[in-house]
Amino acid sequence: MTGPAPAQEWWSAAELAEAGLPDLPGTKRKVNDLAVREGWARHPGKVRRRKGVGGGVEYHWSILPLRARMRLSAGLVAAPADKPGTGEAWERYAAAGDKARAEAEARLGAIAEVELLEGAGLTRSAAVREVARKLGRSDKSLWNYLGQVEGVARADRLAYLIDGRALRRSPGQRNDIDPEFLSLVRSDWLRLSQPSLTSCYDRAERVWISERRNSAVPPLHQVRRWLKANVSAPTEIFMRKGAEALRRFYPAQVRSKAFMVPLECVVGDFHKFDNFVRWPGYGKPVRPQMMAWSDVYSGKLLAWRLSPTANSHTAQLVTGDLIRKWGIPQSVLMDNGKEFAAKAMTGGDKGRNTFKVTDEDIPGLLPLLGVDIHWATPYSGQSKPIERAFRDLCDRVAKHPAFDGAYTGNKPEAKPEDYGTRAIPLEEFRLVLEDELAHHNARPGRRSEVAMGRSFNEVFNEGYAKATIKRATDEQLRLWLLRAEGVRAKTGNGALKLYDTEYWSEWMYRIAGEKVVARFDADDLTAGLEVYDLAGHYLGHAECREAAPFFDVDAARDHNRKRKAWIRAQRDEAKAAREFSAAEVAARVRAASGLAADEPLPEAQVHQLATPHKAAPKRRRAPSVEEIEHLAEIEARVLRLEEHRTNPVDPVEEDPAAVFARACALERARDEGEALTQAQADWLADYQQSSDYRAQLRMARRFGAPE
Structure with missing residues (x-):
């Protein structure tokens, strides 16, 4: 039994598709295909030609599938209305x-156009x-279009001209699918x-069959359309x-830079390069990290340094x-x-979350300079504009042809075939x-x-020329250097040694x-x-004293020149420190004791020569002329030897x-029995083996020895 006949007995394929009846497709073409497969046309009196505009065929409700007939006989599907209201019409249009x-x-x-021709005098038919x-x-x-807008206000005509076939019920709104089955699929599908x-x-489907449910299992494509229509994209993203x-699905904040100026805000971060580099002091190749500051207004990279790891010292x-x-x-x-x-870096700033914040914190370098600190969300490229520059460097630096063979890939599963075959020297990297930056x-x-x-x-240069730039003092610049606490100066001259390097300046004694x-x-x-006391x-500044090569003559001369200049300056300073000579001090002392410095001695009236003791040294006679000449020759020879000793011969600089x-002078001195240093x-022995000595010797034998 199919129950009483519905209000509408004859249905076109489009109307059946739009009605959303159980076991019937949702499109006109598929309804016609179903009618052909099941042979609806072979039932006499169940199919007829459709009257009205468009033609086609209509099917009697009694040849429809059982569940569709039951739905129609229950009066759950209303016949299409002749003309909806204005509000409903615009809802259909939307x-x-x-x-x-x-x-x-x-x-x-x-x-x-029809109404325009009618106004020109033609009949409506013409x-x-x-x-x-x-x-x-x-x-x-x-004629059908005209009938649809008959009696409708001109402003609402567009809503009434929508094709009804375009308004068939969405597959996601079908009410012939058991909601419990859909809930079972959705609950299983919405998992992480x-x-x-x-x-x-x-x-x-296995659960449905095992539980022997009365309702049929809908096709997979209908379930997919239902999920798409009933599960929102945010729900799907959160659950799966x-x-x-x-959070990433939510659109990023749109921030304008049009009203900024250079150095109004700079953004900084570390970037690890996808290359192997040979870093001095490290046994294995490392992937270097670059700390960089970028101007938010212009996008220009302003300062950068490389380090083997991300650390606060490099940032400083x-x-x-x-x-x-x-x-x-x-x-x-x-x-x-x-x-x-x-x-x-940021001690004293209340926005720090990584380390404990206390009231006793010493102000960091940024707060000391009055720089406002804004904390971005970690691992959020949308929050830090410098990430765009780093993404550019990944392509132009990490994949540079000079680094071929040292590229590591940007993730473990993306290693190139030549992974680990080469490491770039640090200076080459x-x-x-620098060139790519x-x-x-x-x-x-x-x-x-x-x-x-x-x-x-x-962009940066144009804005920088007009902006107000705050410059740091020399003391503020020294604050950015790293600290070495408790370095003890040498006892003798006050030199400092740090990392096997010695530092000294003249004031450090x-x-x-x-x-x-x-x-x-x-x-x-x-x-x-830069040296500070413990308070x-x-x-003052301590200069670096680099170790010179052992035989570096130029370095030795430069060192000797600096030492002489320092000694001269210290001598002048020492002389200036003595405002009174020893004689002046002695005179003032004698004056203070009541003795006159220039008091004349009384003249004795009687004089007697003292008899010399027999053991007293006898008066030596005056030397003869020959003895004086011999002593002068010896003194001249000693002076020559001293000159050789203090002024070593440099054959490159002398004639x-x-x-x-x-x-020759050294040879004569040696032959006469004098001891050489x-x-x-050593110098004479080396010089006698040279070609210059042999040439000069031949010339001396031919033309005479030089004086």
């Missing part, structure tokens, strides 16, 4: 797709025929393990991918480079990692990096809202044997030290004849 709306606009245009011929549509279609819909559907994926030194070259920024943007949240800043065609086709350099604090640049130990008072003459003997 639910239609772009194609259906375009067709409705074309129909409205056809009606307007106007319909003319417009139908012009637009390539049938007369019946135009992200199972496929096919596997969830198969498991639900997690909260972090849902790069910040010093930034301030020394460009000036003090108004604010900085960085994440709350240990490299930036160290107390030496640094040179290529310069091109990064100078590359034209940037498309930011402030660049507009210019390079980062052009004042700190001999004392403990001091030294500030230094770890990447440039040859730049010297924090600045003492060859003078060198040979000095060698070891240096003189």
Whole structure:
């Protein structure tokens, strides 16, 4: 039994598809295909030609599947209304797709042309025929359009011209699918393990069959459409991918840089390169990390340094480079990692979350300079604009042809075939990096809202020339150097030794044997030290004393020149320190004791010669002329030997004849029995083996020895 007949007995394929009846497809074409497969046309009196516009066939409700007939006999599906209300019509228009709306606009245009011809004097029939011929549509279609808008206000006609076939019920809204089955599939599918819909559907089907449910299992494509229509994208992302994926799904904040100026804000971060580099002091190749500061306004990379690891010392030194070259920024943007949240950098800032914040914290370097600190979300590229520059460097530096064979890949599963076959020397890596960073800043065609086709350099230079830049004092610049606490100066001259390097300047004898604090640049130990006492008072600069090669004559001469200049300066300073001579001091002492310095001695009236003691030395006679000449010759010879001893011969700088003459003098002294120093003997022996000596000797034998 199928129950009482429904209000509408004859249905077209489009109406059946739109009604959403159980066991019937949702499209007109598939309804017609079902009718052909099941042979509806073979039932006499159950199929008839459709009257009205469009033609086609209609099917009697009694030949439909059982569940469809039951739905119709229960009166759950209403017959299509002749004409909906205005509000409903516009709701149908809003639910239609772009194609259906375009067709409705074309129909409205056809009606307007018909009415225009009617206004020109044609009858409606003649106007319909003319417009139908012009637009390539049938007369019946135009009459149908006119019937749809009959009695409708001109402003609402567009809503009534929507094709009803475009408004069939969405597959996601079908009410013939058991909701419990759909809930079973959805619950299995919305899991973080992200199972496929096919596997969830198969498991639900097994459960449905085992429980012997009365309702049929819907096809997989209907379940997929239902999930798409009833499960929102945020729900799917949160349940299948997690909260972090849902956070990334939310659009990033749009921030404008149009009203900023250079150094109003700089952003800093570390970037690990995907290359193997041979770092001095490390046994294995490392992937170097670069700490860089970038100007938020222009995008220009302002300062950078390389280090084998991410650490607060490198961040401190790069910040010093930034301030020394460009000036003090108004604010900085960085994440709350240990490299930036160290107390030496940001101590005293209330926004630090990495280390414990106490009221006794010593102010860090950024707070001391009045720089505002903004903390970005860690591991969030949207929060730090410098990540865009790092992404560019991944392609232009890490994959540079000079580093072929040293590329590691950007993740473990993306290792290249030549992984680990080469490691780049640090200096070679640094040179290529400097070149690419310069091109990064100078590359034209940037498309930011402030660049507009210019390079980062052009944008920064234009704004920098107009901005107010705050410069740091010398003492503020020294704050960025690393600290070495409790370095003890040498007892003798006050020299300091740090990392096997000695530092000394002329003033440092004042700190001999004392403990001091030294500030230094770890990447440039040859730049010297800035020395403070333990109370924090600045003492002065200590220069680096680099070890010279053992036989480096130029270095020895330079050292000797500096030593003589220092001795001369100290002698002058010492002389200036004595305001009174010894005689003047003695005179003032005698005057203070009541003795006159120039008091004349009384003259004796009687004089007697003292008899000499028999053991007293006898008066020596005056030397003869021969003895005086002999002593003068000996003294001259001693002076010559002393000259040889204090002024070693440098055959490169002196005349060859003078060198040979000095060698002859040493030979004569040796032949006469005088002892030569070891240096003189070694030099004479080496010189006698030279070709210059032999040439001078032949010339002396032929033309006579030099005087």
